[in-house]
Amino acid sequence: MKCCDIKLGMLRTPVEIQRQQTVDLGGGATEITYTTVHTTMGYMKPISGNERLYAERIDAQTKNRLVIRYRADLTESDRLVIRGRAYNIRALINLEFRDRWWEIHLDGGVAT
Numbered sequence: 001m002k003c004c005d006i007k008l009g010m011l012r013t014p015v016e017i018q019r020q021q022t023v024d025l026g027g028g029a030t031e032i033t034y035t036t037v038h039t040t041m042g043y044m045k046p047i048s049g050n051e052r053l054y055a056e057r058i059d060a061q062t063k064n065r066l067v068i069r070y071r072a073d074l075t076e077s078d079r080l081v082i083r084g085r086a087y088n089i090r091a092l093i094n095l096e097f098r099d100r101w102w103e104i105h106l107d108g109g110v111a112t
Helices: none
Strands: 013-026 029-054 057-069 079-082 085-094 101-108
Touching (some): 029 079, 057 085
Antiparallel strands (some): 013 029, 013 079, 057 101, 079 085, 085 101
């Protein structure tokens, strides 16, 4: 996908950007939580999906491509929630290095 292929009208899907935080529960116990740091709109396109038998259960995984406006604070350790489903970021691509659009490759159906 090229930078000039993207039009603002294509961004119709609400996207929550969540960041991992470790909360101290006391007594040496900690808990990992996710906090929404930003909400934006994006263009989502499925790439592929598959199922596999793992530990005697069926796991379904999807690979998707998402385009959002560029944000300097977005990293691969963040996760995205789209329509109530969490996705792990596999790759962040700054289209044409123009700091206008992120092309994000996402994995869905994986442990978070």
